[in-house]
Amino acid sequence: MIDTDACDLDELRGAIRQFLSESPRPEGLRNYGPTPTPADVQPGRQWHRYLAAHGYAGLHWPTTYGGSDAPVPVQAIFAEECARADVPRQLAMTAIDLVGPVLINYGTDAQKRRYLEPIRLGNDIWTQLFSEPGAGSDLAAVRTKAERTSHGWRVTGQKVWSSGAKSAQYGILLARTSPDGHRGLSMFIVPMDAVGITVRPITQIDGESKFNEVFLDExxxxxxxxxxxxxxxxxxxxxxxxxxxLTLGCQAVAMFKRHQRIVEAARGRGRLDPVLARTMTKIWARMWLLRFTWQRAVAGEDTASPAFSVLKIMTSETDRDLCDLATDALGTDACTEPGSEDCAELVHAMLVGRAQTILGGTSEIQRNILSERLLRMPKEPRWGHQIPPSHPGGPE
Ligand SMILES: Cc1cc2nc3c(=O)[nH]c(=O)nc-3n(C[C@H](O)[C@H](O)[C@H](O)COP(=O)(O)OP(=O)(O)OC[C@H]3O[C@@H](n4cnc5c(N)ncnc54)[C@H](O)[C@@H]3O)c2cc1C
Known part of the structure; x- marks a missing residue:
C-alpha cells in the first residue's frame, strides 16, 4: 500500500520501483499507453486489478471513493516509474483519470455509487465522446443533439476519434441541449450497448485501431x-x-529510454555521424528541460496552472521530434525491415509520434491559451460559428 504521507519522495520512488519490478506481469501485457486495443484489454484489466489490490489505482481520488488522495508529486513519481518499468499505469486513462474526477466533482450520490467502484477496480472502460467531424479544437461547435423526452433524453449525432470506444462499457458524452454556444452544452453518461449506437473502428497508420467513429441514432x-x-x-x-x-506531462522518462534505443540503432548501423550526434544531443537537452519543468510544476501542486499548457507543448513537440529521428537512425531499414526486432518499436514510435501535437488539444490551441491567459495578449478574433468576414489582405 502506498504511503502518501511519506515526506522523503526518493524513498517513496524506491519503494514504488521495487514494487513494480517484483510485480508478476500478466501474459501479453505491454505498455500500450493511455488506451488499450481490444487485444490489450484482458492483460490490461488483470494488471489494473493487481495495482488496485495494492492501492495504486486512483491515486488522485479521495479516500472516500477508494483512492489514496495522493499529492501531485506522488502521482507523478508513480507515472514516471511505470514508464521506467514499461507498464501501463491503469487499464485505460479516460475512466480513471477523466471520468472519475468528473463524477466525484459533479456526479449525484447515485452516480458515484454506481460508476466509481467499477472504474477503480478496472471493470469498466469509458470512452470520451467529445470530438466531432466539425468540432475538435472548437469544441463549442458540438452539434450532437440531446432533446428532452417524457422518459429522459434522446441523442442524435456523430462523434469521431473516440479512443477505446470499441471496448468501452460507457461513454462520457458532450451534447447540445440548446443552441446557445458553449452554455448550450451538457454532459451525459451513455451505455455503449444502448440501442442506436454504432461504433466503427478507424484503422490507424500503425495498423492498430484505438480510434473509432461513434454514431448515435435517436x-x-x-x-x-x-x-x-x-x-x-x-x-x-x-x-x-x-x-x-496534467497527465501528459510526465513522459520524459519514456523519452530517455527511446532516445537510448535510437542512439543504439544508429550506432549499430554506422549512422551516428556528427550531424545526427549533435541533433540527438540537442534533443537530450530538451528532454532534461522538460523533466525539470515538469518537476517544478508538480511541486507547485496547482493542477490548474497554465504551466501544464507549457508542459503539454514541450512534451508533445519534443516527443514528436525525437520519434522523427528514428528515420535518421534506421535509414532505409525503416522501410525494408520494419518488423525486425530493433526496428519495430522505433518505426511504431515514428508513425504514432505525429499524434502527440494533436491529442488533448493541439499545439496551436495550447499557444493560444498561453498567450491569452498567461501573457495577457489580445484574444484571437472569434467569429462564433458564422463565416468570418474575408481577411483584408487575403485572397478573394
Ligand atoms: C491520439 C488521439 C486520441 C484522441 N482521443 C480522443 C477521444 O478519446 N475523444 C475525443 O473526443 N477526441 C479525441 N481526440 C481528438 C482530439 O481531441 C482532436 O483531434 C483535437 O482536439 C483537434 O481537433 P481536430 O482534429 O478536429 O482538428 P481541428 O480543430 O480541425 O484543427 C485542424 C488544425 O487547425 C488548427 N487550429 C484550429 N483552430 C485553431 C485556432 N483557433 N488557432 C490556431 N490554429 C487552429 C489546429 O491546431 C490544427 O492544426 C484524439 C486525438 C488523437 C490524436
Whole structure:
C-alpha cells in the first residue's frame, strides 16, 4: 500500500520501483499507453486489478471513493516509474483519470455509487465522446443533439476519434441541449450497448485501431444520465481537458529510454555521424528541460496552472521530434525491415509520434491559451460559428 504521507519522495520512488519490478506481469501485457486495443484489454484489466489490490489505482481520488488522495508529486513519481518499468499505469486513462474526477466533482450520490467502484477496480472502460467531424479544437461547435423526452433524453449525432470506444462499457458524452454556444452544452453518461449506437473502428497508420467513429441514432437515455446541470457541459469538459494535460506531462522518462534505443540503432548501423550526434544531443537537452519543468510544476501542486499548457507543448513537440529521428537512425531499414526486432518499436514510435501535437488539444490551441491567459495578449478574433468576414489582405 502506498504511503502518501511519506515526506522523503526518493524513498517513496524506491519503494514504488521495487514494487513494480517484483510485480508478476500478466501474459501479453505491454505498455500500450493511455488506451488499450481490444487485444490489450484482458492483460490490461488483470494488471489494473493487481495495482488496485495494492492501492495504486486512483491515486488522485479521495479516500472516500477508494483512492489514496495522493499529492501531485506522488502521482507523478508513480507515472514516471511505470514508464521506467514499461507498464501501463491503469487499464485505460479516460475512466480513471477523466471520468472519475468528473463524477466525484459533479456526479449525484447515485452516480458515484454506481460508476466509481467499477472504474477503480478496472471493470469498466469509458470512452470520451467529445470530438466531432466539425468540432475538435472548437469544441463549442458540438452539434450532437440531446432533446428532452417524457422518459429522459434522446441523442442524435456523430462523434469521431473516440479512443477505446470499441471496448468501452460507457461513454462520457458532450451534447447540445440548446443552441446557445458553449452554455448550450451538457454532459451525459451513455451505455455503449444502448440501442442506436454504432461504433466503427478507424484503422490507424500503425495498423492498430484505438480510434473509432461513434454514431448515435435517436439513442434513448434515462433522466439520470445527465451529469451536473443542463448547460454545465462546457465547465465539466474543461475539467477533463485540464486533467488530460496534467497527465501528459510526465513522459520524459519514456523519452530517455527511446532516445537510448535510437542512439543504439544508429550506432549499430554506422549512422551516428556528427550531424545526427549533435541533433540527438540537442534533443537530450530538451528532454532534461522538460523533466525539470515538469518537476517544478508538480511541486507547485496547482493542477490548474497554465504551466501544464507549457508542459503539454514541450512534451508533445519534443516527443514528436525525437520519434522523427528514428528515420535518421534506421535509414532505409525503416522501410525494408520494419518488423525486425530493433526496428519495430522505433518505426511504431515514428508513425504514432505525429499524434502527440494533436491529442488533448493541439499545439496551436495550447499557444493560444498561453498567450491569452498567461501573457495577457489580445484574444484571437472569434467569429462564433458564422463565416468570418474575408481577411483584408487575403485572397478573394
Ligand atoms: C491520439 C488521439 C486520441 C484522441 N482521443 C480522443 C477521444 O478519446 N475523444 C475525443 O473526443 N477526441 C479525441 N481526440 C481528438 C482530439 O481531441 C482532436 O483531434 C483535437 O482536439 C483537434 O481537433 P481536430 O482534429 O478536429 O482538428 P481541428 O480543430 O480541425 O484543427 C485542424 C488544425 O487547425 C488548427 N487550429 C484550429 N483552430 C485553431 C485556432 N483557433 N488557432 C490556431 N490554429 C487552429 C489546429 O491546431 C490544427 O492544426 C484524439 C486525438 C488523437 C490524436
Amino acid at each position: 439513442v434513448a437515455l434515462q433522466p439520470d444520465a445527465l451529469i451536473g446541470g443542463v448547460g454545465q457541459g462546457w465547465t465539466i469538459a474543461m475539467l477533463t481537458l485540464s486533467r488530460e494535460r
